[in-house]
Amino acid sequence: MTSVVLEKVRKSFGSLEVMKGVDLTVDAGEFCVFVGPSGCGKSTLLRIISGLETQTSGKVFIDSKDVTDAEPSKRGIAMVFQSYALYPHLTVAENIGFGLSLARRPKAEIAERVKQTADILQLSHLLDRKPKALSGGQRQRVAIGRAIVRNPKVFLFDEPLSNLDASLRSQMRIELTELHAKLGATMIYVTHDQVEAMTMADKIVVLNGGAIEQVGTPMALYNNPATPFVAGFIGSPKMNLFEAEIAAREGCRIYGIRPEHIALSSMEGKWQGKVRHIERLGADTVIHLDVPELPVLVVRTDGDRQISVGETLFASPLNGKEHRFS
Numbered sequence: 001m002t003s004v005v006l007e008k009v010r011k012s013f014g015s016l017e018v019m020k021g022v023d024l025t026v027d028a029g030e031f032c033v034f035v036g037p038s039g040c041g042k043s044t045l046l047r048i049i050s051g052l053e054t055q056t057s058g059k060v061f062i063d064s065k066d067v068t069d070a071e072p073s074k075r076g077i078a079m080v081f082q083s084y085a086l087y088p089h090l091t092v093a094e095n096i097g098f099g100l101s102l103a104r105r106p107k108a109e110i111a112e113r114v115k116q117t118a119d120i121l122q123l124s125h126l127l128d129r130k131p132k133a134l135s136g137g138q139r140q141r142v143a144i145g146r147a148i149v150r151n152p153k154v155f156l157f158d159e160p161l162s163n164l165d166a167s168l169r170s171q172m173r174i175e176l177t178e179l180h181a182k183l184g185a186t187m188i189y190v191t192h193d194q195v196e197a198m199t200m201a202d203k204i205v206v207l208n209g210g211a212i213e214q215v216g217t218p219m220a221l222y223n224n225p226a227t228p229f230v231a232g233f234i235g236s237p238k239m240n241l242f243e244a245e246i247a248a249r250e251g252c253r254i255y256g257i258r259p260e261h262i263a264l265s266s267m268e269g270k271w272q273g274k275v276r277h278i279e280r281l282g283a284d285t286v287i288h289l290d291v292p293e294l295p296v297l298v299v300r301t302d303g304d305r306q307i308s309v310g311e312t313l314f315a316s317p318l319n320g321k322e323h324r325f326s
Contacts, residue, residue, distance in 0.1 A: 001028035004026040009021070010022075010058055032205060035206055041209075041211075049188065052072055079147065082159045082162055092128070137171060144160070155188070159192070213226065222234055246293065252326055255323070259300035261317060273294075274311065276288045289315060
């Protein structure tokens with residue numbers, strides 16, 4: 001297994017600096033997810049690791065070896081992109097083994113490695129099909145198989161599930177997590193979807209404006225966000241964040257409380273408000289409360305709770321669940 005280390009990595013396009021001195025260690029065998037909004041630099045950072053983008057300054061180490069100036073083919077990495085980029089005239093087997101064919105590996109070796117890869121990805125019964133006869137999830141597995149067959153040191157994924165519908169994305173999240181457990185390989189995964197990050201990662205790297213906001217396990221970031229940005233980005237619905245007088249009364253610059261950490265009552269509570277909007281999600285219900293001294297307060301409660309628009313409710317934060325940012 002292989003570690004990836006970045007030292008003071010910067011990237012500029014002319015006068016615009018998009019990566020601002022990133023220091024990061026991805027330990028051997030970790031599933032590390034880069035997450036953040038569009039334009040935060042996560043894909044640029046992944047491309048710098050792969051060698052497809054050249055950093056302005058800083059160093060990249062893979063397996064303790066300085067690969068800062070190495071060609072992508074010399075870094076021991078395999079990359080899976082958002083686009084499947086399968087060859088439509090080739091079979092699944094030929095698509096998976098294409099890189100090995102280009103490298104002029106013996107046919108027997110190619111066949112064996114393709115078979116092993118297909119077994120891992122449950123594609124063995126599809127090896128003779130062309131891409132047009134596959135579902136979106138199957139095509140994505142073929143693209144992943146093309147990476148696995150090369151036995152890379154590090155797998156890099158650039159938003160590979162964004163073209164799939166919601167149910168397929170959920171299934172592929174499970175399959176990728178199981179694949180990581182089978183291979184024990186180092187994987188770095190880019191997404192803007194915090195649900196993907198929370199459900200798949202050993203380590204999450206939250207990026208904002210070309211810099212790292214926080215690094216940690218999913219639950220560490222959820223329970224102990226270091227900044228208001230992380231607090232608002234991790235978790236769905238996002239944390240309620242209040243400034244100005246509300247925060248000043250709490251002795252901080254920004255006061256935060258997650259929607260699921262608010263108790264509702266018809267009798268008493270810290271805040272009183274009227275129900276403005278209700279989102280019925282089945283197991284959960286998300287309520288938007290108009291509270292005079294606050295912006296809209298979002299509360300997550302039980303799905304079967306009987307609440308009506310216009311109803312007056314009291315809301316109180318649960319003990320120990322408030323967040324105060326200085």
